[in-house]
Amino acid sequence: MDVCVIGAGYVGLVTSACLAYFGNNVIAVDADERRLLSLKSGKSPFYEPGLDQFIGECSANGTLEFSSNLGDAVKRSEIIFIAVGTPAKSDGEPDLSQVVAAAKAIGAALDCEKRRIVVNKSTVPVGSGNWVEMLVSQGLQTVQTVPARSARSQGPSFVVVSNPEFLREGSAISDSLYPDRVVVGSGDEEAIARMRELYCPILEQNFVAPACVPRPDYICDAPFVVTDLASAEMIKYSANAFLGMKISFANEISGLCEKVGADILQVMHGIGLDKRIGSKFLSAGVGWGGSCFGKDINALIDVAREYNCQTALLESTMAVNKRQRLTVITKLQEELKIIKGRTIGLMGLSFKPNTDDLRDAPSLSIADKLLKMGAEVKAYDPVSMEICARLHPGLEIGYCSSLEDLASGCDGLVLVTEWEQFRHPDWKEIAVAMRRPLIIDGRNFLSEKSLIASGFVYRGVGR
Ligand SMILES: NC(=O)c1ccc[n+]([C@@H]2O[C@H](COP(=O)([O-])OP(=O)(O)OC[C@H]3O[C@@H](n4cnc5c(N)ncnc54)[C@H](O)[C@@H]3O)[C@@H](O)[C@H]2O)c1
Numbered sequence: 041m042d043v044c045v046i047g048a049g050y051v052g053l054v055t056s057a058c059l060a061y062f063g064n065n066v067i068a069v070d071a072d073e074r075r076l077l078s079l080k081s082g083k084s085p086f087y088e089p090g091l092d093q094f095i096g097e098c099s100a101n102g103t104l105e106f107s108s109n110l111g112d113a114v115k116r117s118e119i120i121f122i123a124v125g126t127p128a129k130s131d132g133e134p135d136l137s138q139v140v141a142a143a144k145a146i147g148a149a150l151d152c153e154k155r156r157i158v159v160n161k162s163t164v165p166v167g168s169g170n171w172v173e174m175l176v177s178q179g180l181q182t183v184q185t186v187p188a189r190s191a192r193s194q195g196p197s198f199v200v201v202s203n204p205e206f207l208r209e210g211s212a213i214s215d216s217l218y219p220d221r222v223v224v225g226s227g228d229e230e231a232i233a234r235m236r237e238l239y240c241p242i243l244e245q246n247f248v249a250p251a252c253v254p255r256p257d258y259i260c261d262a263p264f265v266v267t268d269l270a271s272a273e274m275i276k277y278s279a280n281a282f283l284g285m286k287i288s289f290a291n292e293i294s295g296l297c298e299k300v301g302a303d304i305l306q307v308m309h310g311i312g313l314d315k316r317i318g319s320k321f322l323s324a325g326v327g328w329g330g331s332c333f334g335k336d337i338n339a340l341i342d343v344a345r346e347y348n349c350q351t352a353l354l355e356s357t358m359a360v361n362k363r364q365r366l367t368v369i370t371k372l373q374e375e376l377k378i379i380k381g382r383t384i385g386l387m388g389l390s391f392k393p394n395t396d397d398l399r400d401a402p403s404l405s406i407a408d409k410l411l412k413m414g415a416e417v418k419a420y421d422p423v424s425m426e427i428c429a430r431l432h433p434g435l436e437i438g439y440c441s442s443l444e445d446l447a448s449g450c451d452g453l454v455l456v457t458e459w460e461q462f463r464h465p466d467w468k469e470i471a472v473a474m475r476r477p478l479i480i481d482g483r484n485f486l487s488e489k490s491l492i493a494s495g496f497v498y499r500g501v502g503r
Contacts, residue, residue: 041238044113045121046142051205052123054212057095060104062241067105067113079106087396087423088212090252111149118154123161132338143172147179150196157231158200163276165339169269173200201226202269204276210394218259225272232266280336286321287328288360294324294502304502324502326482327364329391331399365402368454368480369409371499375478380414385450388457389421389428396424403456407435420446422459452478458485467494
């Protein structure tokens with residue numbers, strides 16, 4: 041099929057690569073020339089494991105193209121994905137300006153050659169499907185004065201469907217090739233049938249798995265979930281809210297565990313074995329970050345407010361997460377008493393391992409608070425230090441070349457991101473390099489036993 045994907049970010053680029061891998065002709069469109077330059081030179085503009093290799097494979101087949109020409113890409117495509125960003129504004133509402141621009145530009149480029157399916161993959165508030173349809177139509181009207189209009193007896197034909205994305209950064213290709221489900225929201229049977237065809241290799245898992253992203257043993261198919269437009273949009277928001285709520289639940293219980301002398305790891309293991317609960321997303325720590333959970337939960341609260349609905353659970357989920365980020369600072373205070381003048385080293389900056397994404401990363405809140413309290417803040421992260429320095433020049437962080445460099449002269453280390461390479465370093469050497477061998481494990485990721493054996497004072501979360 042002929043497909044274009046507008047927005048070559050985490051979602052758009054991975055979607056483009058996967059659809060090209062299945063043999064579709066895909067044009068990935070982005071407005072950011074720097075991003076395109078990087079892509080055309082065969083390099084992903086952001087860190088995502090395996091993506092460079094995967095894109096290389098698809099581009100070599102000649103099925104994946106990169107372009108800044110949205111109009112041309114729309115004209116050449118039957119299926120047009122919108123995968124632009126919907127970041128949160130300062131008041132928590134989603135900023136939909138990228139969606140507006142993309143939808144209007146699609147409308148302006150449509151012709152009568154074929155019926156198009158406009159697929160909304162960006163996470164947008166409930167009701168946005170109809171709104172995108174209106175925006176595309178508005179885009180159409182801007183070109184009605186063009187002489188070629190007379191050739192369109194009926195005018196261009198299109199339908200908008202919702203196809204929310206559930207991939208996780210760090211395992212984005214695997215999540216896209218082997219998803220738990222594919223959700224399509226639409227009342228148009230023809231569009232649903234074409235979407236099913238497009239996703240057939242994923243639904244039936246009948247493609248040869250790429251060497252760089254092997255198929256997990258337990259995957260044999262993926263459910264195709266067809267809903268109405270509003271329900272598809274609601275599924276995306278509710279899924280993120282539920283996942284965020286699980287983490288906040290674990291964090292709330294972790295505070296109580298510390299008071300009563302219980303261990304959150306044992307407690308969550310014990311409750312996670314209950315199949316009704318499940319063991320995932322029950323990790324206590326410095327809380328979630330990233331571009332989705334906070335933004336989407338706030339957007340859901342916002343929609344609820346419009347309808348006068350109470351959202352006490354969602355609001356608490358957000359409040360617990362905000363509070364949780366700073367519990368590592370309370371622990372530093374308990375151990376060091378005075379923070380002013382101390383040197384604190386942050387292990388990890390990205391909001392989770394295997395990505396360089398810093399959007400809403402707990403590390404930023406922690407660094408900001410420590411700096412305000414008069415500490416010197418150092419950090420080491422395997423991939424996101426350069427981005428952090430570029431995007432947050434106001435945060436006066438000292439960037440280090442290794443874990444050993446980070447530890448040197450520190451009064452305390454805080455593990456913020458659970459990068460695998462932080463698991464088994466030479467702790468004895470690190471303890472010797474520090475002014476005081478103290479470690480706050482903000483993800484309950486490290487071995488308390490080996491740290492204590494190496495001379496550290498160890499503090500986890502909820503233990
Ligand atoms: N990142 C994730 O893990 C994730 C997961 C699921 C869903 N989502 C949702 O998917 C959407 C995209 O997220 P993302 O993280 O990929 O965003 P992103 O910010 O990484 O990428 C968006 C891209 O769109 C481009 N763009 C914006 N307007 C454009 C236009 N008019 N024409 C061409 N290109 C344009 C930008 O230059 C940018 O490269 C968001 O709504 C997000 O909430 C993200």
